[in-house]
Amino acid sequence: MKFYLIISVIILLSCEKRKNIDHPNFSSVLTVATGKISYDLRFGFSPIASDGYDQGIDKYAPPPPPPPFFDAALWWMGERYYTQIVKGNSGDLIEHVWDIKLAFPPSNQITLTWDSNSLKGLGRFLIQDGIDGSQINVDMVNNNSIRLSKSIYETLKIKVKPYNPSS
Known part of the structure; x- marks a missing residue:
């Protein structure tokens, strides 16, 4: 009887530990x-x-203004967003891709900036051109900005592969 009680406690504790996975x-x-x-x-x-x-988490972006006005928004699942947070699950650590839709101003100059220090240790972060990453391919952890001067880049991609926080 004691044996079954000990096994039951061990199973219960191991299940409790799994609930607290980061x-x-x-x-x-x-x-x-x-x-x-x-x-x-x-x-x-x-x-x-x-x-x-x-x-309460995500924020839609309004429709873009007509050209030649400047605009930027995330594009996720056919919708425009200013904020798009996706499910964080340690069982789903695949690369997620957010599109950035851009409308260039008449100057054809756009600058993208971010805090590269805040990304360290969280995953792999890339900004790439919207086609195949051969024209623009920036590691966001090792860089903190990119300047675009060609309106041919109307779509960029943010590619993030999160690391498992518990490892």
Whole structure:
């Protein structure tokens, strides 16, 4: 009888430990600016978020203005966002990709900036051109900005592969 009690306690404790597994839980802001106009685009992971829209967590962006006005927004699952936080789950540590949709101003100059120090140890973070990453491929952990001067880059990609926080 004592043997079954000991085994039951061990199983219970191991199940309790699994409940407390850490999940990716962070966000970062990418500021997209030209002149005096800027947009803060927030992306990241949270264990309480879904991969869709979550009221109180995500923030939709309005429709873009007509050209030639400057605009920037995240594009996720066919929707425009200023903030899009996806499900952070240690069982789903695959690369997630957010598109950045850009409308260039007449100057054709856009600067993207972020805090590279806040990304260290959280995962692999890249900004790439919208096609294949051969024209723009920036490691966001080792750089903190990128300047674009060609309006051919109307779509960029933020690629994030989160690390397991418990390892």
